Amino acid sequence: MADSYHHGNLREALIDAGIKIINENGEENLSLRKVAAACDVSHAAPYAHFRDKEELIEAIKENVTEKFMEKLIEAVEGKPSADSAIIAMGRAYVTFFSKNPDYFIFLFGKQNITAHLKMNKEYKGDYPPFLLLRRMYLLHLEENGLEKSIEEQEIDLIKIWSIVHGMASIACMKGVKSSFNWNNIDERLLT
Amino acid sequence: MADSYHHGNLREALIDAGIKIINENGEENLSLRKVAAACDVSHAAPYAHFRDKEELIEAIKENVTEKFMEKLIEAVEGKPSADSAIIAMGRAYVTFFSKNPDYFIFLFGKQNITAHLKMNKEYKGDYPPFLLLRRMYLLHLEENGLEKSIEEQEIDLIKIWSIVHGMASIACMKGVKSSFNWNNIDERLLT
DNA sequence: CTCCAATCTTGACACTGTCAACATTAAAGA
């Protein structure tokens, strides 16, 4: 199967090769032709699996988001309360991107993330990490017997997500060398 | 001077044309050749003013950051206290990018911002909006007679910047249609 | 066994960033 005309599993191979290139040389060095070459395949072969370059990038993003979600779920599960789960999730969020800033740039660089804050919308198609956060937040309200208006809930969600996402963003900036003292911030994460 | 061999003020014209293209068609449609064409100049003319494409983009970023700073300073000046100044600055921060999300993507999409958080470093070369924030924060400590360790100060700064920057980031995401109810968040911005 | 649809190749096109060689001109110094 190595030197046969048909590759066998080109789609996955292209995604893996794309991730490797992004990790080693950054997104700006990702080209369809290089990805194809890395799979020992002609320059137009990817078009049998992806409509255009954007669609390959989108597939890679899904793949990276899955890895991201694994860390978040791992952080959340087994926690005694929603509060501690949310805090653990925030830590995992920042830790994940601190370890590989390239992923942050890759995932959020063009802001093409979908997240409907309105609680009465269907959640389908929303950004999975945000879905998890919302689930934990609703659990938090329930566990503590809190009743909040939709608007208040939205604000809380924005606040929580903002500080975590903002920290990740700042941590990924070049030149920001300060160590983040997460331990001190934990208890203030939730309002 | 219109049809003379020398343009006269090509450098500024290239920057302006670049901003226009980014505003109208997004950064992904910015090419040196288009910028040159927009200035009625040959495709290699920009190389007399910029080493490469990156240097032009960097110049455009400086230009956009100046506009950003104008809004921040405008929000800060005349405020009765450092606290109210910081809150106003946060509002201006989010408002600026809510109005033109393309600028957020352009400025922070690749995270190439320099901000040395350590208080004992020289501030030169730091990101101007961050410098302003730090100045206001130190004023806040002074006005309220607070004494904090360097580490505590850093944490405060990261927190403030994180929530504001994070909100701006989330506000610029596709699909986030919720209105930001800033009025409710103001009094909780400072710890 | 045949045929078809999925998959892959080849060749082309326009566009890109960049460089080298050359042209023009404003301005400084004689």
Added chain:
DNA sequence: TCTTTAATGTTGACAGTGTCAAGATTGGAG
């Protein structure tokens, strides 16, 4: 005023890019 020079702009070339059209190959359904 004339000459020279450095700054600025042009032309032409090159490799690399995304994308498409036409054709080759092949696994698998019938």
